[in-house]
Amino acid sequence: MHNGFMVLHGNRLETLTELVVDWLRQHPLAPLDEEIFLVQSNGMAQWLKLQLAGALGISAGFQFQMPARFLWSAYRTALGEDRVPRTSPFDKSRLLWRLYRLLPTLLDAPHFGPLRHFLADDVDGRKRHQLAERLADLFDAYQVYRADWLA
Numbered sequence: 842m843h844n845g846f847m848v849l850h851g852n853r854l855e856t857l858t859e860l861v862v863d864w865l866r867q868h869p870l871a872p873l874d875e876e877i878f879l880v881q882s883n884g885m886a887q888w889l890k891l892q893l894a895g896a897l898g899i900s901a902g903f904q905f906q907m908p909a910r911f912l913w914s915a916y917r918t919a920l921g922e923d924r925v926p927r928t929s930p931f932d933k934s935r936l937l938w939r940l941y942r943l944l945p946t947l948l949d950a951p952h953f954g955p956l957r958h959f960l961a962d963d964v965d966g967r968k969r970h971q972l973a974e975r976l977a978d979l980f981d982a983y984q985v986y987r988a989d990w991l992a
Contacts, residue, residue: 865897944972
């Protein structure tokens, strides 16, 4: 198989890693090719890199992506780069700033009293930025685990 998509899932990471290592040993990549792994977190990517390096002696030619970013890239490839923006509107870095701009517009609503109280002494915008970042992280996780909640 020169190009393709393989889905491996299970609840024992060690078993999945052994399977991937066996596959990579039997089907080595060409020198400039990259293998893409979809992982659920940056911590998982780091763990898998270390496991692959330990088993193969090196961890090179591997790319680790979150599912949402991979899907957006697939959309751009399938639909055309000129028809799909480079980054998703739900990309965490873009979403952070959209939420940062949105938060002050909510302060006058009566049911956002706790938010108004939290941001009352935020003269330099630091608290608002931290809150927007936490919310962006939360919405980023929703894309993977609770996409229906985003609706």
